[in-house]
Amino acid sequence: MTRLLLVEDDLRTAAEITAELEELGYAVAHATDGATGLGLATRETFDVLVVDRMLPGIDGLSLIRALRERRINTPALVLSALGAVDDRIKGLRAGGDDYLVKPFSLGELAARLEALLRRRPDAAATLLRAGPLEIDLLQRRATCGGRGLDLLARELQLLEYLMRHEGQVVTRAMLLEDVWKYRFPVNTNLVDVHLGRLRRKLEDAYPQPLIHTVRGTGFVLRASP
Amino acid sequence: MPLPDLFRRTAFRTGLGLAALLSAAMLSVFGVTLWLGSAALSDVTDRSIAEQLELLAARPPELLPFMIESRLNRQPAVITLVGLYAPDGALIIGDIGRVPPDVPLDGRVHALGNPEAGGVPAARLRIAGRRLPDGRLLFVGRDVGDILALRSRLVRALLLGLLPAVVLSILGGAIFGLRAERRLARLRAAAERIMDGHIAERLPVSHRGDELDQACRHMNRVLDRAEELVSALKGVGEDIAHDLRTPLTAVRTGLERGLRARDTVARQAAMERAIAGIDRALAIVSALLRIGEIERGRQRAGFAAFDLAAVLRDAAEAYLPLAEDKGLRLSLDAAGPVQIFGDPALVAEAVMNLLDNAVKFTPAGGTVQVALAGAPDRPVVRIADTGPGIPPEERAAVFRRFWRGDRSRSTQGQGLGLNLVAAIAKLHGFGIRLADSRPGCTIELLCWPAGGTVSEPMPPPSAVLPLIL
Numbered sequence: 027m028t029r030l031l032l033v034e035d036d037l038r039t040a041a042e043i044t045a046e047l048e049e050l051g052y053a054v055a056h057a058t059d060g061a062t063g064l065g066l067a068t069r070e071t072f073d074v075l076v077v078d079r080m081l082p083g084i085d086g087l088s089l090i091r092a093l094r095e096r097r098i099n100t101p102a103l104v105l106s107a108l109g110a111v112d113d114r115i116k117g118l119r120a121g122g123d124d125y126l127v128k129p130f131s132l133g134e135l136a137a138r139l140e141a142l143l144r145r146r147p148d149a150a151a152t153l154l155r156a157g158p159l160e161i162d163l164l165q166r167r168a169t170c171g172g173r174g175l176d177l178l179a180r181e182l183q184l185l186e187y188l189m190r191h192e193g194q195v196v197t198r199a200m201l202l203e204d205v206w207k208y209r210f211p212v213n214t215n216l217v218d219v220h221l222g223r224l225r226r227k228l229e230d231a232y233p234q235p236l237i238h239t240v241r242g243t244g245f246v247l248r249a250s251p
Numbered sequence: 252m253p254l255p256d257l258f259r260r261t262a263f264r265t266g267l268g269l270a271a272l273l274s275a276a277m278l279s280v281f282g283v284t285l286w287l288g289s290a291a292l293s294d295v296t297d298r299s300i301a302e303q304l305e306l307l308a309a310r311p312p313e314l315l316p317f318m319i320e321s322r323l324n325r326q327p328a329v330i331t332l333v334g335l336y337a338p339d340g341a342l343i344i345g346d347i348g349r350v351p352p353d354v355p356l357d358g359r360v361h362a363l364g365n366p367e368a369g370g371v372p373a374a375r376l377r378i379a380g381r382r383l384p385d386g387r388l389l390f391v392g393r394d395v396g397d398i399l400a401l402r403s404r405l406v407r408a409l410l411l412g413l414l415p416a417v418v419l420s421i422l423g424g425a426i427f428g429l430r431a432e433r434r435l436a437r438l439r440a441a442a443e444r445i446m447d448g449h450i451a452e453r454l455p456v457s458h459r460g461d462e463l464d465q466a467c468r469h470m471n472r473v474l475d476r477a478e479e480l481v482s483a484l485k486g487v488g489e490d491i492a493h494d495l496r497t498p499l500t501a502v503r504t505g506l507e508r509g510l511r512a513r514d515t516v517a518r519q520a521a522m523e524r525a526i527a528g529i530d531r532a533l534a535i536v537s538a539l540l541r542i543g544e545i546e547r548g549r550q551r552a553g554f555a556a557f558d559l560a561a562v563l564r565d566a567a568e569a570y571l572p573l574a575e576d577k578g579l580r581l582s583l584d585a586a587g588p589v590q591i592f593g594d595p596a597l598v599a600e601a602v603m604n605l606l607d608n609a610v611k612f613t614p615a616g617g618t619v620q621v622a623l624a625g626a627p628d629r630p631v632v633r634i635a636d637t638g639p640g641i642p643p644e645e646r647a648a649v650f651r652r653f654w655r656g657d658r659s660r661s662t663q664g665q666g667l668g669l670n671l672v673a674a675i676a677k678l679h680g681f682g683i684r685l686a687d688s689r690p691g692c693t694i695e696l697l698c699w700p701a702g703g704t705v706s707e708p709m710p711p712p713s714a715v716l717p718l719i720l
Contacts, residue, residue, distance in 0.1 A: 111544075113553065129533055131526075180568060206569060210600040211537065213607050219572040242523060 027053045028143065029071065033063030033089065034078045034105070043076065046132040047139075060084025067093055067100065074143055075102040076135075079115070087114055090123065101142040105130075116209065133243035137195045144194060156189040157249025158232055170231040180205070181224045188237065188247035197244035221245060266428025270421035277416050281409040289402045296393055297360040297377060303331065304358060304379045304391040312385050316344045331393050332378070338386035347378075347390055354390070356382045363392070375399060434463065450478050491539070495532050502528035538667040545597065545674040553594040556701035559630055560587020560623050562595065566602045567621045570610055578615035585623035589630050592701040593679045601675040604668040605634045605694050613638035613691070630698045637691040646685045672696075 030052045034040040037058070044054045055072070057063035060081040067075060067089075075093075077086040084092070090102050104125040106115050111127060118125045124138050154161040158171040161182070168175040168182055177185065183205050188196065198217040202208045225237045238246050310318055319333050323346060334347030342348070354361050363376040378392030437455050444452045453474060454467040502525045509521025567583040574581035591598070609619045617637035625631030676683050682697035 127537075129537075131530075206565070208569075208599065208603070209596055210603075211534070211541070212569075212600075212603055213573075216569050216573060219576060220569075223572055242526060 027051065028073045029053045029055070030074050030076060030139070031055045031057065031063065031067055031070075031072045031100075032076045033057045033060065033067075033081060033086065034076070035059060035081055036078070039078075042132070043135065046136070050136055052139075058082075060086070060089050064089050064092055067098065068096060072100050074139055075100055076139070077102055077104050079104050079106040090118075103135075103138055103142060119203070131243070133195070133240075134197050134199060137197045137200060137244060140194050141191060141196070141200065144191070154186060154189050156192045156247065157236070159185070159189055159228075159236065159247075159249055161186055161189065170228055170236075173231045175227055175231055177224070177227060180220060181227070184220060184224050185228075188245070189249070192247050192249055195240050195244050195246045200244070264428070265431070266424030266426070267421065268424070269427070270417065270424040273420035273424075274413070274417040277413060281413065285402070285405055285409065288405075289398070292398050292401075293377075293395070296395060296398065300331075300360050300377060300379050300391050300393050301358065304381060304389065307333070307391065308381060308383060308389055312383065312387075315383075315387075315389075319344050331391065332376075333392075334388075334390040336388040336390075338388070340388070343387065345390070347392060350388060351378055351380065351390060351392075354378055354380050356380050356388065438467070445474065450474070450481055491535070494535055498528040498531040498535075502532075535667070538671065542667065542671050542674050545671070545678055553596060554592060555595065556590050556592050557595040557598075558588040559591045559598070559632070559698060560585040560589050562599045562602055563621055563623055563632065566599065566606050569603070570606050570619075574610050574619060577610065577613075579610060579613055580618045581610075581621070582618065583621045585621065587623070589623055589627075590701040591630055591698045593681075593698070597675045597678065598698075601672045601696065602632060602634075604672050605632075605696070608668055609634050609636040609638065609694075612636065617691070624695075625697070628700055630700060632696040632698065633693060634695075635688045635691060635693040637688070640687055640690060640692040641685060643687070 028051065030047060032040060032043055032047075032054055034043065034056070035058050040056055040058070044056060047054050055066060055070070057066050060083040063077065063081070064084060075090070077089055079086040081089070086104050086106075090104070093100065093102075102118075102123045104115065104118055104123065105128055106125055107128050111125070115125050124142055126135060126138060152162070152164050154163060159168065160170075161168045163186075166179075166182060168177055168185055175185075184201065187201065187205050198214045201217050201221075202212050202214075206212075221237065225235075228236050236247055236249055238248060240246055307315065307318065316335060319335055322333065323344075332345070332347050334345030334350070335343045336345075336350050337343055340350045342350075351363055354363065358379055358381045360377050360379045363378050375394055375396040376392050377395055378390055380388060380390040383389055434455075434457070441452055441454050453471045456464050456467045456471070505521050505524045505528065509518045509525070512518045512521060563585040564583065564587075567581060567585075571581050606619070606621065613619055613636040618635075619637075620633070620635045622633045622635075623630060624633045673683060675681075676696060680699060682695075684693075684695040684697065686693045686695070
């Protein structure tokens with residue numbers, strides 16, 4: 027069971043998050059202030075942390091810094107209020123952590139936690155495989171069931187991202203942030219349209235649908251039957 | 252108004268002070284004139300007395316009594332007094348009488364200390380005397396009563412003249428003071444009305460064009476701006492309420508129907524629609540917060556030099572499939588690199604918003620053009636579409652929060668996109684230009700190049716639209 031520590035002072039939000047995550051199979055421990063959270067995270071072992079930025083006592087970012095100084099590298103997801111997203115928050119993604127701006131959907135939270143938990147498959151590999159799909163990262167060429175795919179640069183990046191997160195739900199926001207590098211609200215139709223085109227090209231090459239839409243959340247690539 | 256209160260007023264005190272100053276100035280002019288004038292007059296008198304003494308003394312001694320006599324006879328009413336005395340002090344001839352006591356025999360002119368001499372009050376007598384070589388004593392004097400009388404008449408005349416001058420200057424000062432006082436009172440009244448919330452009220456400006464008028468005119472411009480801001484803000488609350496009510500009402504009715512629905516599928520669909528509605532409402536709230544964040548200028552930390560052409564290429568590439576699906580032609584003309592200075596993410600956000608609007612409002616079959624134009628010292632992002640365009644009278648309003656042209660009310664959108672663009676442009680010191688492209692509309696973002704020294708955004712040029720809020 028995946029052990030998760032939630033540090034959140036708002037009890038209502040905490041209850042919602044806990045209920046949702048327990049339903050998804052997480053074992054959730056909850057602390058309501060920074061000091062308690064830091065103590066818990068230091069004493070016990072967790073797989074992932076969800077930390078509110080604004081906490082009584084030690085704030086979320088300081089808590090994570092304190093943990094890193096103690097060489098505890100549990101991936102963390104920081105919840106930040108809109109209007110408080112600064113460079114330090116944005117820097118979290120570069121450091122292997124992530125952030126989510128309130129208000130967020132529980133689906134988004136779940137998808138991002140899963141992405142944090144799953145180690146990226148071998149970033150140094152030159153060949154990426156998922157079921158019938160294959161990408162030669164050096165040649166920038168993709169094939170599906172042995173047939174070459176005629177993809178635009180962005181479509182190739184999309185496919186690569188989906189393949190690296192195979193079997194995982196990726197949200198529109200995650201795609202916008204990681205594929206397009208747009209870290210601001212964008213008309214999310216954009217993602218659907220690009221993905222639709224990619225999907226049609228895959229369908230032309232392979233009989234079974236590979237990219238599935240998860241209602242209300244995002245998309246998932248299921249390559250293995 | 253009670254008197255003490257009147258005296259406390261600056262304007263009135265200024266008037267009185269002016270009058271006092273004027274009077275003092277006149278007094279000093281008169282006083283100095285009088286003093287110098289009478290001194291000059293006494294000088295002349297004294298010199299003539301001394302001269303006549305010397306003149307008489309230089310005459311042959313034996314002729315002297317006769318000359319004095321003829322002089323006395325010739326000018327009986329003369330103001331000059333003469334006295335020749337024997338060495339023992341007996342009067343030989345003259346009209347002074349006894350030897351004037353206390354007058355040194357040094358030939359210089361002295362005021363006579365003795366009460367009477369020759370029937371003239373001593374205070375009015377100036378006299379000089381000397382001993383002649385043969386031992387006789389010679390005195391020459393003069394009655395200066397006429398000079399004294401002239402002086403006192405002058406003093407009286409000056410005092411008489413001073414009185415009306417003082418009264419006039421006090422009067423003038425008071426009128427001046429009261430007029431300034433009345434003008435200030437009008438200003439005060441106007442200011443109070445403005446403070447009471449009559450924001451359209453302005454400070455009175457006279458035709459004099461003096462400093463006070465200039466200050467008032469300046470204040471009025473400040474008030475114009477404030478009024479603009481207030482009226483822009485006034486609508487915002489209602490607009491927010493209205494724009495939130497629409498999705499919330501839909502959510503409510505949707506949930507109500509879902510509650511009554513028997514089968515799970517319908518119920519689930521209702522809930523999904525409800526979530527979508529709530530998301531729309533939340534998007535409005537988020538957009539508002541974000542605009543606030545940008546307007547507070549918090550985001551300048553992310554400023555750097557970056558390639559504007561690449562931003563345009565990415566944005567056009569992102570929107571191409573969407574435009575094609577809508578039956579639009581999307582063209583891109585952005586040769587690069589063109590380095591500008593700013594926050595790349597924010598500039599991209601602005602461009603994406605402009606592009607989103609263009610694609611949203613252009614009907615099928617139309618064209619959206621994205622171009623990087625302008626000179627190297629003023630790169631311009633130009634986004635032109637063949638949509639309905641924006642009527643000239645609405646152009647200033649489009650950057651206001653929640654503006655949405657009437658014809659687009661039905662289109663989904665938060666009505667905050669252009670406001671966000673304006674906020675980003677303002678943060679960067681970029682200009683925004685709106686033009687008709689018949690049909691359709693052209694929006695230009697006038698950027699600044701990344702020139703080594705530019706570390707702060709430059710002020711927006713005056714030729715472009717004023718940027719809202």
